[in-house]
Amino acid sequence: MDWTVPRELEAEIDALVARYPVKRSASLMVLHALQAHFGWLSQEAIEWTARKLGLQPIHIYELVTFYPMFRQEPCGRWQIKICRTLSCMLAGSHELHRRLCERLGLDPHRHGPQTTADGRFTVEFVECLASCHTAPVVMINDDLWERVSPEQVESWLAHPEEKPPRVEVGS
Secondary structure (H helix, E strand, O other): OOOOOOHHHHHHHHHHHHOOOOHHHHHHHHHHHHHHHHOOOOHHHHHHHHHHHOOOHHHHHHHHHHOOOOOOOOOOOEEEEEEOOHHHHHOOHHHHHHHHHHHHOOOOOOOOOEEOOOOOEEEEEEOOOOOHHHOOOEEEOOEEEOOOOHHHHHHHHHOOOOOOOOOOOOO
Protein backbone atom coordinates (compact mmCIF):
# COMPACT_ATOMS: atom_id res chain seq x y z
CA MET A 1 0.00 0.00 0.00
CA ASP A 2 1.34 3.41 -0.95
CA TRP A 3 1.18 5.71 2.07
CA THR A 4 1.47 9.43 1.46
CA VAL A 5 0.60 12.58 3.34
CA PRO A 6 -1.60 14.91 1.31
CA ARG A 7 -0.01 18.27 0.46
CA GLU A 8 -2.59 20.21 2.49
CA LEU A 9 -1.92 18.11 5.57
CA GLU A 10 1.85 18.40 5.16
CA ALA A 11 1.49 22.19 4.90
CA GLU A 12 -0.56 22.18 8.11
CA ILE A 13 2.09 20.04 9.82
CA ASP A 14 4.88 22.31 8.56
CA ALA A 15 3.06 25.26 10.13
CA LEU A 16 2.75 23.32 13.43
CA VAL A 17 6.44 22.46 13.45
CA ALA A 18 7.39 26.09 12.73
CA ARG A 19 5.75 27.15 16.02
CA TYR A 20 8.36 25.28 18.06
CA PRO A 21 11.98 26.38 18.60
CA VAL A 22 13.08 22.71 18.46
CA LYS A 23 11.42 20.42 15.89
CA ARG A 24 11.25 17.50 18.31
CA SER A 25 8.90 19.54 20.52
CA ALA A 26 6.22 19.28 17.83
CA SER A 27 6.14 15.46 17.95
CA LEU A 28 2.82 15.09 19.76
CA MET A 29 1.10 17.73 17.64
CA VAL A 30 2.29 16.08 14.42
CA LEU A 31 1.06 12.69 15.63
CA HIS A 32 -2.33 14.17 16.55
CA ALA A 33 -2.63 15.76 13.10
CA LEU A 34 -1.77 12.51 11.34
CA GLN A 35 -4.15 10.48 13.47
CA ALA A 36 -6.94 13.00 12.94
CA HIS A 37 -6.49 12.61 9.19
CA PHE A 38 -5.83 8.86 8.85
CA GLY A 39 -7.74 7.62 11.91
CA TRP A 40 -4.71 5.80 13.33
CA LEU A 41 -0.91 5.80 13.24
CA SER A 42 0.67 3.21 10.97
CA GLN A 43 4.33 2.26 10.93
CA GLU A 44 4.64 4.49 7.85
CA ALA A 45 3.18 7.43 9.79
CA ILE A 46 5.67 6.87 12.61
CA GLU A 47 8.60 6.72 10.18
CA TRP A 48 7.36 9.77 8.24
CA THR A 49 7.08 11.76 11.47
CA ALA A 50 10.59 10.79 12.47
CA ARG A 51 11.99 11.90 9.09
CA LYS A 52 9.99 15.14 9.20
CA LEU A 53 11.39 15.99 12.64
CA GLY A 54 14.92 14.69 12.07
CA LEU A 55 14.58 11.94 14.69
CA GLN A 56 15.07 8.21 14.86
CA PRO A 57 11.77 6.27 14.50
CA ILE A 58 12.21 4.79 18.00
CA HIS A 59 11.74 8.28 19.51
CA ILE A 60 8.33 8.59 17.84
CA TYR A 61 7.41 4.97 18.53
CA GLU A 62 8.05 5.60 22.25
CA LEU A 63 5.46 8.36 22.22
CA VAL A 64 2.89 6.35 20.27
CA THR A 65 3.18 3.38 22.61
CA PHE A 66 3.26 5.47 25.80
CA TYR A 67 0.24 7.73 25.29
CA PRO A 68 -3.11 5.88 25.24
CA MET A 69 -4.79 8.40 22.93
CA PHE A 70 -2.71 7.18 19.98
CA ARG A 71 -3.98 4.19 18.01
CA GLN A 72 -1.70 1.82 16.11
CA GLU A 73 -4.45 0.04 14.27
CA PRO A 74 -7.65 1.14 12.58
CA CYS A 75 -10.64 1.55 14.84
CA GLY A 76 -14.36 1.37 14.29
CA ARG A 77 -16.71 4.17 13.33
CA TRP A 78 -17.88 4.19 16.94
CA GLN A 79 -15.23 4.02 19.64
CA ILE A 80 -16.68 2.80 22.90
CA LYS A 81 -14.47 3.43 25.92
CA ILE A 82 -15.62 1.94 29.21
CA CYS A 83 -14.07 3.21 32.43
CA ARG A 84 -12.62 0.40 34.52
CA THR A 85 -11.33 2.27 37.56
CA LEU A 86 -12.67 1.72 41.07
CA SER A 87 -15.82 3.87 41.14
CA CYS A 88 -16.99 2.57 37.78
CA MET A 89 -16.03 -1.01 38.59
CA LEU A 90 -18.08 -0.90 41.79
CA ALA A 91 -21.00 0.55 39.82
CA GLY A 92 -20.92 -2.25 37.23
CA SER A 93 -18.53 -1.32 34.44
CA HIS A 94 -17.01 -4.81 34.28
CA GLU A 95 -20.45 -6.35 33.70
CA LEU A 96 -21.18 -3.63 31.14
CA HIS A 97 -17.92 -4.42 29.31
CA ARG A 98 -18.59 -8.16 29.38
CA ARG A 99 -22.12 -7.85 28.03
CA LEU A 100 -21.12 -5.36 25.35
CA CYS A 101 -18.25 -7.56 24.14
CA GLU A 102 -20.46 -10.63 24.07
CA ARG A 103 -23.19 -8.75 22.17
CA LEU A 104 -20.64 -7.60 19.56
CA GLY A 105 -18.86 -10.95 19.26
CA LEU A 106 -15.68 -9.74 20.98
CA ASP A 107 -13.61 -11.43 23.69
CA PRO A 108 -14.40 -9.82 27.07
CA HIS A 109 -11.12 -11.17 28.52
CA ARG A 110 -8.79 -9.76 25.86
CA HIS A 111 -6.77 -6.68 26.78
CA GLY A 112 -6.62 -3.61 24.56
CA PRO A 113 -9.05 -2.26 21.99
CA GLN A 114 -11.05 -4.72 19.88
CA THR A 115 -12.88 -3.92 16.68
CA THR A 116 -15.84 -5.83 15.32
CA ALA A 117 -15.38 -7.78 12.09
CA ASP A 118 -17.55 -5.27 10.19
CA GLY A 119 -15.36 -2.39 11.43
CA ARG A 120 -18.28 -0.51 12.99
CA PHE A 121 -17.42 -0.67 16.69
CA THR A 122 -14.22 -0.58 18.73
CA VAL A 123 -14.55 -1.45 22.42
CA GLU A 124 -11.87 -0.65 24.95
CA PHE A 125 -11.51 -0.71 28.72
CA VAL A 126 -9.78 2.54 29.75
CA GLU A 127 -8.56 4.24 32.86
CA CYS A 128 -10.54 7.04 34.47
CA LEU A 129 -12.89 9.13 32.35
CA ALA A 130 -13.08 11.71 35.17
CA SER A 131 -16.70 11.34 36.18
CA CYS A 132 -16.49 9.05 39.20
CA HIS A 133 -19.57 10.62 40.79
CA THR A 134 -21.73 9.42 37.86
CA ALA A 135 -20.37 5.88 37.52
CA PRO A 136 -20.38 3.76 35.50
CA VAL A 137 -19.18 5.99 32.70
CA VAL A 138 -18.78 5.25 28.99
CA MET A 139 -17.44 7.49 26.25
CA ILE A 140 -18.73 6.87 22.73
CA ASN A 141 -16.60 8.88 20.34
CA ASP A 142 -16.76 12.30 22.04
CA ASP A 143 -20.01 11.78 23.96
CA LEU A 144 -19.79 10.99 27.67
CA TRP A 145 -22.51 8.71 29.01
CA GLU A 146 -23.11 8.76 32.75
CA ARG A 147 -24.82 6.21 35.02
CA VAL A 148 -24.90 3.80 32.09
CA SER A 149 -26.73 0.50 32.20
CA PRO A 150 -26.03 -2.45 29.91
CA GLU A 151 -29.57 -2.08 28.59
CA GLN A 152 -28.95 1.53 27.52
CA VAL A 153 -25.84 0.56 25.56
CA GLU A 154 -27.54 -2.47 23.99
CA SER A 155 -30.47 -0.28 22.95
CA TRP A 156 -28.07 2.28 21.44
CA LEU A 157 -26.30 -0.47 19.45
CA ALA A 158 -29.50 -0.97 17.43
CA HIS A 159 -29.41 2.71 16.31
CA PRO A 160 -25.88 4.07 16.85
CA GLU A 161 -26.49 7.24 14.81
CA GLU A 162 -28.80 8.47 17.57
CA LYS A 163 -27.30 10.54 20.37
CA PRO A 164 -27.14 8.86 23.78
CA PRO A 165 -29.75 9.74 26.39
CA ARG A 166 -28.60 12.38 28.87
CA VAL A 167 -28.72 11.48 32.52
CA GLU A 168 -29.07 14.36 34.93
CA VAL A 169 -26.29 14.43 37.51
CA GLY A 170 -27.79 13.95 40.94
CA SER A 171 -30.76 11.92 39.70
